Amino acid sequence: MAGQLVVDLGERTYKIHCGSGLLPETGSYLQALDLATPCLVVSNTTVADLYWPAVEAGLREAGFQPHLALVPDGEEAKSLKVAAGLYNAALDAGIERQAAVIALGGGVVGDVAGFIAATWLRGVPLIQLPTTLLAQVDSSVGGKVAVNHPGGKNLIGAFYQPRVVLADTDALATLPPREIRAGLAEVIKYGVIADADFFAYLEEHLDQALRGDGGVLESLILRCCALKAEVVAGDEREGGRRAILNFGHTVGHAVEAVTGFNTYRHGEAVAMGMVAAARIAVQRGMFSTEETGRLVRLLERAALPVELPILDPAALRAALGHDKKIARGQLRMILPEKLGRVQITPIAVDEIMAAVGPEREAL
Structure with missing residues (x-):
């Protein structure tokens, strides 16, 4: 049984679910949000190799049409160049106003995917699937999304809350x-x-x-x-x-x-x-x-x-x-x-x- 918390922000209120076995159930949680069927899943090769098959299967079973977009590992992903590629991926995936951008990965993936969600079509639903301890305890919650500038970290960003956070503790077992x-x-x-x-x-x-x-x-x-x-x-x-x-x-x-x-x-x-x-x-x-x-x-x-x-x-x-x-x-x-x-x-x-x-x- 997953633990649950509520981030109380009026019309932007959302829930955090924490526990075992949440990633394969992603589709069920999205169904409850009444989202459009296309969705863009942002991840990196390391994480996608581990969790994309289960997440994709769950999304398709729930009637969604997921499209995977991979970004580089590490802070290299948090750049305007990578963001530009993700905008192209969102266009190709048919991401409309009620279609979600899903962050599957650690804090870097959550930041850049959140930045895309905040700025594509002036804002589309963001789903956080944090797979590292740091992302689960901190960066996936609270709505700070950003990319880096050569002059400093997270200088280009926004406050943009997710619609739901699913912190699957099973993912921690695979972390170095x-x-x-x-x-x-x-x-x-x-x-x-x-x-x-x-x-x-x-x-x-x-x-x-x-x-x-x-x-x-x-x-x-x-x-x-x-x-x-x-x-x-x-x-x-x-x-x-x-x-x-x-x-x-x-x-x-x-x-x-x-x-x-x-x-x-x-x-x-x-x-x-x-x-x-x-x-x-x-x-x-x-x-x-x-x-x-x-x-x-x-x-x-x-x-x-x-x-x-x-x-x-x-x-x-x-x-x-x-x-x-x-x-x-x-x-x-x-x-x-x-x-x-x-x-x-x-x-x-x-x-x-x-x-x-x-x-x-x-x-």
């Missing part, structure tokens, strides 16, 4: 250990920003999650989605509190940009970014060294990086200067006050550089 660890970075993030008890639960159950315990992973996914749904319902377009979901992302996105989006998994970069934010908060006297130590130890237990590599300072500074959280010329960073609570804080790039550069003090 590195992908599970990267997803756990976003899980840990939720404990820091919104739920100290959840952080303590992670400290107790991390080893089970790393071993792929289905019950623990489903609990983690549902709790993260519930926390994100609550934040998004109160601030859909990031006018205020939703920005806390970017904890770790200011430095994390900059690291990804400077390293060409292909050296680190997103969760690995976020792990480094969370430690950088904690270091800054400690230096400001607003976060304790004890709780910073708990965060670092938990990340290290998940075999996630906690220190930045040596990067070109000018490139890192430039990437920070393109952060999406800049408002009226002022960069804002999410800093922890204590486990379970963070604040949105104006900050100078110089202060961030001092905390992450080679002269930084050890924690």
Whole structure:
């Protein structure tokens, strides 16, 4: 029996289903949404080889006419060039106003497919079928869709909510250990920003999650989605509190940009970014060294990086200067006050550089 959550956004309200065996049932869930029969399924070769046959069979059995469009693996897929190819695929598939674009894959696939759904014919239904832990706990929920620009990650995008999210936990069994660890970075993030008890639960159950315990992973996914749904319902377009979901992302996105989006998994970069934010908060006297130590130890237990590599300072500074959280010329960073609570804080790039550069003090 799948767990279920509701993201309450008025007329854009949708459900998140989490559990075993959901992907073969995709057609049944789409039937309930009364969509047109053509649909465009966006995936990559790795994921499609594993799950496309079951998804296609379920869609056809439910009366849909699915068309598969493959994108490259990794952040390379999140480009305007790839988006242009997907627009052609949507045209060839006959995607009309009530025909769905379906994202079958991890966060990258969800982002680029969501961007296509948001912009094709000014918006067509989006279905999220996340197959990685990171996508199931975070990127498939909340309606942020985007492609990258050479100057920074996710600079070209929109807020566009899915019609339904189906998080099939069976897909996690096929993930490489590195992908599970990267997803756990976003899980840990939720404990820091919104739920100290959840952080303590992670400290107790991390080893089970790393071993792929289905019950623990489903609990983690549902709790993260519930926390994100609550934040998004109160601030859909990031006018205020939703920005806390970017904890770790200011430095994390900059690291990804400077390293060409292909050296680190997103969760690995976020792990480094969370430690950088904690270091800054400690230096400001607003976060304790004890709780910073708990965060670092938990990340290290998940075999996630906690220190930045040596990067070109000018490139890192430039990437920070393109952060999406800049408002009226002022960069804002999410800093922890204590486990379970963070604040949105104006900050100078110089202060961030001092905390992450080679002269930084050890924690």
